[in-house]
Amino acid sequence: MTSSDRHRASPDRHRSPSDPTSSGDHADLPGTASADDRTSVLIADDQPVVLRGFAAVLSAQPDLTVVGRAEDGAQAVRLARETRPDVALLDIRMPVMNGIEAARRIMEAGTTRIIMITTFDLDDYVYDALTAGASGFLLKDVRANDLAEAVRTVARGDALLAPRITRRLIAEFSRQRRPSPAGSPLTPRETEVLRLIARGLSNAEIAAGLVVTEHTVKTHVARLLAKLGLRDRTQAVIHAYESGLVLPRD
DSSP states (O other): OHHHHHOOOOOOTTTTTOOGGOOTTTTTTTSSSTTTTSSSEEEEOOOOHHHHHHHHHTTTTEEEEEEEEEHHHHHHHHHHHHOOOSSEEESSSSSSSSSHHHHHHHHHSSEEEEEESSSSTOOOTHHHHHHTTTTTTTTOOOOOOHHHHHHHHHHHTOOOEOOHHHHHEEEEHHHHHHHSSSOOOOOHHHHHHHHHHHOOOOOOOOOOOTTTTTHHHHHHHHEEEEEEOOOHHHHHHHHHHHHHHOOOOO
16 A cells, blocks of 8 residues: 555544644645645654654655654554554664664554664664664754655655765674675676665666666666565665675775
8 A cells, every 4th residue: 555545545644643743734835745645754762852853844844744753662663553654763772662673563563664863873773773674774963954855765665874874884784793695696787786786876876887777777676676585775785795795895
């Protein structure tokens, strides 16, 4: 079921009593997205200032709506089951239940995509969060415009990492945690595309480098993700390092 279909099935899902910022104030403004089209977001953080700040930033966007705010992981899981958000922003370090466990439970229960947030760019939990299935990772000092764009990026099915969460960091965690798998089901071209993804290139940049269309690149990406059983580009980067296809200093 698509996000739009879920919205049509539950016209009141954006009016969560737990979140006064989700009252649908943007719905009647000219030139803004309707409630059916807006991306729904759940925010969980045990710091009230961060929680209020993120909610204010996202609620001000005409195409986004905040459907819930939680102060711990357990509450986030409960609200996610009630509101079925498109994207959940989860602090890694929360009381009662940490963000990583909350992310696992939320993804088991539905199609919500997860962005993990933290104060520390060298947080020991970065790798755990990504391998748990998170589609993105942001720092709490993220700029307002970047926060909103991050939500849009993940809602579209893409993945992201904060600029300071480097590929080298992922490589270090990968080398420490898992052995390199033997063999690969990928074609030479798919392997080449995977290597370029791991180096941080966008589809457009990969297309230009390989002298093919962007549509062709998208097809290669979709096929390699399916063959490797991966959720998105972030996990593709992890796989590339784990398999030794890309080295930290490549």
